Amino acid sequence: MITYLSADNFKGLNNFHIEFEPLTVIIGDNGAGKSTILQVIDFLSDFSINRDLLGYFEKREWNISELKSKLNPNRNINFKLGFKVDTLEDHDFHFAWDVVFTTKKDEIYLVREEIKELNNNKYIMKRDNSKFELHSIMNDKVIKSEEDMPINMSLPFSLLSILNGRGENFPELIHIKNFLKNIKSFELLSTEKMRKHSRGKVDDIGVGGDKLATFLHGLSRESRESVISKVKKYIPYISDIKTKKKSVGWTSFEVVEKYNKHDGFNVLSQYISDGILRILALSALKEIKTDNLVILLDEIEDGINPTLAATLVNDLVDFIESNNRQVIVTSHSPLILNNFNHSQIVIVWKNGDGSIGSAKMFNNDEVIHYLEFMNPGEVWVNFEQSDLLKLVDQEHQWRYKK
Template sequence: MLTKLSVSGFKSLDDVTVHFGPFTCIAGQNGAGKSNLFDVILFLSDLTRMPIMDAARRVRDRSEKPGGPIASIFTRTRDGMRDTMAIAAEFIVPGSVVDDFNQRAEPSVALLRYELELRFTPTDEVESERILLVKEALRYIPKSEFRGALFPTSGMFWDSVKGGTKTSPFISTSEDKDSIFVHQDGNGKSGRPERFSALGARRTVLSTISSVDRPTAFAARREMESWVLLQLEPSALRKEDEFSTPSDVKVSPTGAHMPATLRRLGADGLIASRLSELLPDVGELSVDIDERRQTKTLVMTNKDGISFPAKALSDGTLRFLALAIMHADRDAGGVICLEEPENGIHPSRVSAMTRLLRDMAVDPQEAVGDDNPLRQVIINTHSPLVVQSLRTADLVVCGSYRQDGATYTDFSFVAETWRAALMPDHHPTSLGTLVAYLSKPEEADWSQSETVRQRLETQLTLPLREIAH
């Protein structure tokens, strides 16, 4: 569970910090930098399983063969670009972790901070453009310090999160930034740290940790791997499952495997009743098994007893259904990012959608466990309707400001919510200002002309600027 992210030098994110709750909505106008925030979260996730350059190419291009210039992920300035980026993420890892060989282990602590610094090097006589690993660190954050920077929780929630103590780091970088060390994990183990040369490293050291011999660093890697962007695609949502689909399958980030997951969960009634909040006509959900074709198909039966296979259901219904299945699936954990969930949903049903998304996230008033998995949901929106359907404590305001000819992203929050206490130097906004900022209808076609666009870009800065003075 990602609780805090600080970023400098990544796209329009320069010197920003965001505190996340179990459920967070990033609200801001077009071009403010909402998706850039998702980009950096997914970049961290990709870095745990692939070389740095591949992860950089995947930013905004999650196709099989992503391309494009890697320099574009570094902050552009009027005079050129920043050549260094720094990212620091604080997160909670689950109490146990399983590796690829099905070995289970327990991390020695659950509250961690991961820091990364990368530098861009342009093409020279020796090599083409590349990104160098400059610093990498993973360390424990003491419970009291962590709680001081956290969303409000109950004692039960907090007691169910493993504390532990570990004063030395799990991963560290030498002062001269020459070497990166992986240290012993504790649990009574001692021994020399393993040394990696930072210079010329093509991937992060964390991405090389693949067994539970170092359970805490491995749990950190697994945690970041679980940070995903849901991009629900109609074709995947409608797809049947083969008999060969593994029985422990989960709904994928594209929305595939709903029939097999529903079959495993057997919670058809619960999910159908959720779906009926969106479509009052829903009677039953079931999985049709075709022995001859060896397929499983999702079927919805309406109140009149008429059955429709997934193929016949609407896109909005299927998207809602995918989320409802994930909600019921205790194994579907991690950080789920979702862009503009209001798309394709009738305005009168937007609150059913936001209610479902909020319910998907872990309840910080209850203990973490099988019935309350450590699942987190982060959405973004520019819809005033979505914003008005949420609690103000769940909102992060995303705006932009201009400095020295370049546009940067700024994050704020609504006054008198928990983030205000954590960031006393920041100026909060009010819900009224936020809704007015999102609903300037005269600016709807701002992309049409360059002059209009420039004028509006200046105006877009106003809400946060006003707040800042």
């Protein structure tokens, strides 16, 4: 489970820190930085397993010169991700992964990478631009510098991405790599992409939902029935989901709408409404067969009737309770907020200097008191933001002075 994210000098994130629960909803105004938080987590996940930073930036349409915050004169961009990995036998490990980059015009360099086990206060990975060390607490193994494991230290990729044959001696690092690989970002979900035919072997619906057809086609009948059952809770007249293999391996899908006096109508994916497509995609996520899965979703309520908010949140709770999973979502909706436990709600905002702040919305007795006669969403909308933030972020009230 991801426990926290810290970031400094990345876009609007300066001296930024946010903490997570198994289910976390991040709220805030438009442009407050909600999506940026999910993007950083996805970036770190990709960095841990791939060696193509420029390819990732191109996919995100990120310009390297625009990554560094314009509010900070420093050149270094710093990320720190805290997480617990629960599959390491009987060990209770809590890791902190610290990654530092620097940019120069249109180039980016890795300055430092470290992983520390917090409970034992021991580093299991240390790397700078000239040397590295790998340690195992469990196996008491050590590898140091290029003499034991030659690599080009100037290349901007994570040491985790090259752990192969030597990795068996460092089980903590292998489990960390697998955990980071299982962070799945769906914050780019697009109904236009969901409608398209897809092909190939897949294990999820794709970053933008572009692999939805192939993923549905590969499900067992039992898993597909499970998806249909979830969809029917939202849309009772959907009776079936059908997939078809087309030429050259392409797969399409359609839904069957059934009404009282009719046998049913098949609706091709290109004619399915945006709302139904999003519900179908969200319902399919639980069928991803991966333990310790972390799901990132942006604007969870998009295209979904507000009256279905409780069903949606209940499905998220059911999802995290199966196979030790975590969900981090963003939302603009006060209505959907009413269905979360108050401890799961994090608010983000822009300070007067343009930096982004973050805090648990109900982090003290003074704010929790309002839940005696208001729902969480009502607390959010009935306060002026400056007044609410003075309650939520009491340690830094100077930020709100004119």
